[in-house]
Amino acid sequence: MTGVAVAGAGITRHGFFPARSWKDLIVEASLAAVADAGMDLGRIDGGMVSCTLPETFEQQNLGAVTADELGLTPVPFGQLVGACAGGLMAVQAGIRMIQSGAHRCVLVAGVEKQSDTTTTADSMLSYVDADFEAAAGFDFVDTMALMHARYLQVHGTSEEAVAAFAVADRWYARHNPVAVDTGRPDITTADVLDSGWVSKPITRAACGRACDGSSAVVLVAADEVPDAPVIAGIAQATGPNGLAAKFGHPGYDGDIVRALPTAIAADSAYRQAGIGAGDVDVAQVHDCFTIMGSLHLEGLGIFPAGKAALAVQAGETALDGRCPANTDGGRIGLGHPTGTTGINVVVESVRQLRREAGVRQVRDPEVAVCQAMGGNNSTSAVAVLRRATGRSRHVGAE
Amino acid sequence: MWAPSEPIPRINTASGARGWRNRHGRYRLVGTVCGACEAVHFPARRICPSCRSADLAEKPLSRTGKVVCAAEDHSPLVGHGGRPVRPFAIIELDNGPSVLAELVDVRTVTPGQRVELVIRKWRRESNGLYEYGYKFRELP
Ligand SMILES: [Zn+2]
Numbered sequence: 387m388t389g390v391a392v393a394g395a396g397i398t399r400h401g402f403f404p405a406r407s408w409k410d411l412i413v414e415a416s417l418a419a420v421a422d423a424g425m426d427l428g429r430i431d432g433g434m435v436s437c438t439l440p441e442t443f444e445q446q447n448l449g450a451v452t453a454d455e456l457g458l459t460p461v462p463f464g465q466l467v468g469a470c471a472g473g474l475m476a477v478q479a480g481i482r483m484i485q486s487g488a489h490r491c492v493l494v495a496g497v498e499k500q501s502d503t504t505t506t507a508d509s510m511l512s513y514v515d516a517d518f519e520a521a522a523g524f525d526f527v528d529t530m531a532l533m534h535a536r537y538l539q540v541h542g543t544s545e546e547a548v549a550a551f552a553v554a555d556r557w558y559a560r561h562n563p564v565a566v567d568t569g570r571p572d573i574t575t576a577d578v579l580d581s582g583w584v585s586k587p588i589t590r591a592a593c594g595r596a597c598d599g600s601s602a603v604v605l606v607a608a609d610e611v612p613d614a615p616v617i618a619g620i621a622q623a624t625g626p627n628g629l630a631a632k633f634g635h636p637g638y639d640g641d642i643v644r645a646l647p648t649a650i651a652a653d654s655a656y657r658q659a660g661i662g663a664g665d666v667d668v669a670q671v672h673d674c675f676t677i678m679g680s681l682h683l684e685g686l687g688i689f690p691a692g693k694a695a696l697a698v699q700a701g702e703t704a705l706d707g708r709c710p711a712n713t714d715g716g717r718i719g720l721g722h723p724t725g726t727t728g729i730n731v732v733v734e735s736v737r738q739l740r741r742e743a744g745v746r747q748v749r750d751p752e753v754a755v756c757q758a759m760g761g762n763n764s765t766s767a768v769a770v771l772r773r774a775t776g777r778s779r780h781v782g783a784e
Numbered sequence: 785m786w787a788p789s790e791p792i793p794r795i796n797t798a799s800g801a802r803g804w805r806n807r808h809g810r811y812r813l814v815g816t817v818c819g820a821c822e823a824v825h826f827p828a829r830r831i832c833p834s835c836r837s838a839d840l841a842e843k844p845l846s847r848t849g850k851v852v853c854a855a856e857d858h859s860p861l862v863g864h865g866g867r868p869v870r871p872f873a874i875i876e877l878d879n880g881p882s883v884l885a886e887l888v889d890v891r892t893v894t895p896g897q898r899v900e901l902v903i904r905k906w907r908r909e910s911n912g913l914y915e916y917g918y919k920f921r922e923l924p
Contacts, residue, residue, distance in 0.1 A: 441796075505862065511861070515827075517806050517809070517827060518806070518809060518810070518827050518883070518884075518917075519884050521803075521806075521810075521906055521907065521915060521917065522884065522885060522886065522906050522917055522918075522919075523857075523860060523861050523863075523864035523870070523886065523906060523907060524857075524861075524872065524884060525861055527859070528855065528857050528872065529884070531855035531856075531857075532853055532854075532855050532872075532873075532874055532884070534855070535853045535854060535855050536852075536853045536874075539853055539895060582858075583856065583858035583859075584858060584859050585855055585856065585857045585858060585859065586855055586856040586857075586858060587855065588855075626833070628827070628884075629874070629884050630826075630874055630875075630881070630882040630883045630884040631825075631826070631827070631881070631882075633852065633874065633876065633881070633882035634823075634880065634881060634882065635833060636823075636833055636834045637833060642874070
């Protein structure tokens with residue numbers, strides 16, 4: 387147990403909003419999280435901001451700027467970058483701030499404003515290996531196309547099974563009012579496979595949706611908010627950033643067909659929480675592409691290696707399945723504002739554990755797991771959240 | 785009034801030195817070999833990830849290898865166009881490490897195929913210079 391609870395969570399609509407700046411978005415999400423916690427903004431005594439692409443709006447030092455926008459200066463605020471895992475790593479940093487005893491109420495907010503540049507693929511390029519892989523013309527859809535091809539090659543899985551992740555995401559997203567795909571009709575695996583190659587075998591509809599969006603959580607010591615979901619475990623692990631360098635790398639099992647940092651972080655987070663993969667009632671994983679969603683479900687141990695895509699195709703991650711996953715629509719259906727994503731997964735876990743997810747509500751979840759990956763499996767963070775018991779609790783009480 | 789001859793301001797324009805520093809890796813696949821455990825790395829490293837020794841020597845790697853897995857880029861990044869489809873692959877070099885590279889003079893690429901190093905244009909950098917580097921082509 388971390389002894390820290392999520393007192394409040396807020397999220398903005400995801401999409402492209404030319405009239406709204408990153409400041410508009412992060413202030414909206416932060417105020418929503420504080421209001422959800424039933425608190426006064428003045429109780430925030432520390433903060434962390436996650437953003438992967440501040441160069442899109444040409445502003446850095448986002449911790450200080452956010453504190454000032456919220457009228458909170460001189461409260462200490464920092465900025466944390468960990469590619470697309472940065473949001474969940476910022477939550478981990480916020481937990482450490484409270485555990486240190488130096489802070490009592492920490493705001494962790496993610497923001498992205500990807501529509502402020504004209505080509506989002508190029509804006510993500512500095513996260514790929516800059517010297518030899520990005521320079522040679524490869525972006526994330528290319529490196530993940532190789533992971534996709536390798537998965538089919540090693541496990542003999544069908545293209546239809548991998549595509550099923552986007553179909554499942556769409557169902558959840560169409561019922562999520564803040565999702566990019568809210569209200570849109572259901573799709574089929576044929577729709578996903580016929581949507582045109584981006585980088586074969588990845589098609590357009592198999593891609594996470596770069597967009598604008600912000601979300602925020604308020605963290606406090608668990609014994610101060612006995613009704614709030616608690617963070618029972620959280621961990622992060624790293625791997626080599628270059629894609630080809632994973633082959634033969636001693637820290638990477640020598641292949642690209644496994645989400646190894648996810649497996650290592652999950653092992654640690656589960657141990658802290660005293661759970662096993664079989665105890666997970668609802669999961670949020672990093673589906674920046676369909677293949678990655680399945681790789682991370684396997685990394686979390688929810689399905690065996692090589693079996694996640696088949697399980698998704700068989701409906702195991704649907705609302706009535708064995709482990710509902712990406713119940714907010716995920717990166718493909720909710721949208722993928724990269725610095726926000728790692729906080730979005732916490733927001734959805736909180737909604738599910740508080741049983742406020744409406745038609746997307748999983749039946750009686752007690753344990754929620756969420757995960758965010760950065761780079762080509764070069765960093766991954768995993769958190770385990772538990773439903774509050776409603777009784778006064780102390781650190782290590784469970 | 786805005787004049788077309790006015791330079792377009794950009795935040796990041798690469799210095800000439802940045803691409804030049806990597807020339808041995810890009811042109812000749814120079815990696816490193818560990819003096820302590822004999823592991824071979826690409827790109828060149830400063831610490832061996834296998835044994836953490838700093839006793840590393842530069843070593844040009846094999847110019848031939850075989851395809852491990854392949855994909856096809858149908859949406860090339862700015863500056864990498866000019867081909868309707870860019871086949872690319874993970875290539876395991878004959879003496880060890882793997883590289884991620886584009887395949888040229890070939891339409892389809894299959895795992896196990898033998899390939900050899902060629903030097904081709906990679907992209908035009910933000911400073912206007914053309915960067916060249918390794919690509920691979922099919923061996924008969
Ligand atoms: Zn060594």
